[in-house]
Amino acid sequence: MPTKLDSAQQTRAKLLAAATEVIRAQGTQHLTLDTVAKTAGISKGGLLHHFASKNALMQALLEQFLNRFQHFIDQYYQQEPLAPGRWLRAYIRATFADEPADLETGWLLLISLAEEPAFITQVQAIYRQFDALALQDGLPAARATIIRFAADAYWINSWLNGIPNETMRSALLDELLRLTHL
Amino acid sequence: MPTKLDSAQQTRAKLLAAATEVIRAQGTQHLTLDTVAKTAGISKGGLLHHFASKNALMQALLEQFLNRFQHFIDQYYQQEPLAPGRWLRAYIRATFADEPADLETGWLLLISLAEEPAFITQVQAIYRQFDALALQDGLPAARATIIRFAADAYWINSWLNGIPNETMRSALLDELLRLTHL
DNA sequence: ATTAAGATACCGTCCAGACGGTCTGATGTC
DNA sequence: GACATCAGACCGTCTGGACGGTATCTTAAT
Numbered sequence: 317m318p319t320k321l322d323s324a325q326q327t328r329a330k331l332l333a334a335a336t337e338v339i340r341a342q343g344t345q346h347l348t349l350d351t352v353a354k355t356a357g358i359s360k361g362g363l364l365h366h367f368a369s370k371n372a373l374m375q376a377l378l379e380q381f382l383n384r385f386q387h388f389i390d391q392y393y394q395q396e397p398l399a400p401g402r403w404l405r406a407y408i409r410a411t412f413a414d415e416p417a418d419l420e421t422g423w424l425l426l427i428s429l430a431e432e433p434a435f436i437t438q439v440q441a442i443y444r445q446f447d448a449l450a451l452q453d454g455l456p457a458a459r460a461t462i463i464r465f466a467a468d469a470y471w472i473n474s475w476l477n478g479i480p481n482e483t484m485r486s487a488l489l490d491e492l493l494r495l496t497h498l
Numbered sequence: 499m500p501t502k503l504d505s506a507q508q509t510r511a512k513l514l515a516a517a518t519e520v521i522r523a524q525g526t527q528h529l530t531l532d533t534v535a536k537t538a539g540i541s542k543g544g545l546l547h548h549f550a551s552k553n554a555l556m557q558a559l560l561e562q563f564l565n566r567f568q569h570f571i572d573q574y575y576q577q578e579p580l581a582p583g584r585w586l587r588a589y590i591r592a593t594f595a596d597e598p599a600d601l602e603t604g605w606l607l608l609i610s611l612a613e614e615p616a617f618i619t620q621v622q623a624i625y626r627q628f629d630a631l632a633l634q635d636g637l638p639a640a641r642a643t644i645i646r647f648a649a650d651a652y653w654i655n656s657w658l659n660g661i662p663n664e665t666m667r668s669a670l671l672d673e674l675l676r677l678t679h680l
Numbered sequence: 681a682t683t684a685a686g687a688t689a690c691c692g693t694c695c696a697g698a699c700g701g702t703c704t705g706a707t708g709t710c
Numbered sequence: 711g712a713c714a715t716c717a718g719a720c721c722g723t724c725t726g727g728a729c730g731g732t733a734t735c736t737t738a739a740t
């Protein structure tokens with residue numbers, strides 16, 4: 317039987333989903349408490365009950381996104397054989413596998429967060445962590461970094477210009493994976 | 499002797515520089531008409547005399563940035579010998595040569611613009627143009643795209659985590675240039 | 681089982697501040 | 711005097727968030 321706590325979690329998720337939807341459909345400029353609340357079908361007071369401030373809402377949004385991406389990486393990492401470039405290949409696949417909607421949302425999210433110094437710090441930390449992992453992956457440092465950069469830009473580009481057609485997409489994926497060998 | 503028009507141009511430039519400075523020092527959130535005007539040592543009325551709206555100011559900012567980057571590319575393109583990968587090498591050098599301040603400003607600018615659909619369209623157009631040029635550069639399409647992606651991400655990363663140390667920077671530059679051959 | 685008491689979830693109104701932009705003038709320059 | 715260049719008060723709107731209230735559920739004592 318669903319308890320109150322369960323329903324609270326559900327409401328939180330609904331609000332998070334609404335915020336994501338608002339960003340995707342209307343851009344970060346319309347990410348206001350009123351808009352999010354209305355989209356979620358909940359009052360502003362209700363929203364503020366679950367997220368003490370707009371900042372808290374965005375923080376939760378960021379964490380959700382980062383966790384999802386990390387989860388993708390872990391998943392692909394398990395599937396890759398133990399060899400130099402293993403982590404990078406997992407990173408590449410995670411980048412290419414992510415859903416378009418998530419891509420877009422994540423990017424727009426980063427954009428909207430970029431104005432908040434606290435969030436930038438957080439993203440920096442993640443980046444440094446990825447950087448360290450890439451450098452320990454058994455490939456020359458410059459090569460490893462460039463591969464990671466290219467994957468990141470693929471992600472950004474997908475948001476800006478849409479996912480490329482399938483032949484180009486798989487060609488990019490293949491080329492990136494190829495660069496992790498040698 | 500400076501004419502009326504010259505002084506107007508000077509004021510415009512001063513306002514643009516002030517806007518750049520505001521973005522760099524305080525982030526896009528503080529890019530308000532009042533702040534820009536105050537930073538430039540000009541009243542809000544004065545600002546709005548030269549830029550009819552905040553949108554117009556940002557438009558001018560974007561154009562200034564894109565023109566500067568394009569200028570860098572052209573410059574390096576002239577210096578590169580005619581051979582496959584010529585344009586990409588110019589693109590890479592332009593990315594790596596840009597001043598840190600410009601990097602940061604350009605990036606933050608794009609961020610702040612990202613909310614405005616009209617600006618996104620503009621940036622998309624530039625991206626597609628670069629994409630076309632990269633694909634006509636005599637290299638395999640996937641390779642060319644990946645190189646451009648990596649250069650873009652270098653630029654973004656420099657903003658996020660600062661310019662890497664000199665050995666890493668030149669290693670990245672070398673590796674990228676190396677990828678334009680073969 | 682009932683009920684009192686308290687916690688939790690949610691609602692809707694109100695307010696203060698920030699922001700973009702208008703408007704009226706002042707000042708200098710040709 | 712006409713025009714370009716600024717100054718700065720002012721206005722309407724939007725937004726984050728505070729606040730007081732209500733309803734629903736949990737807990738525990740009877």
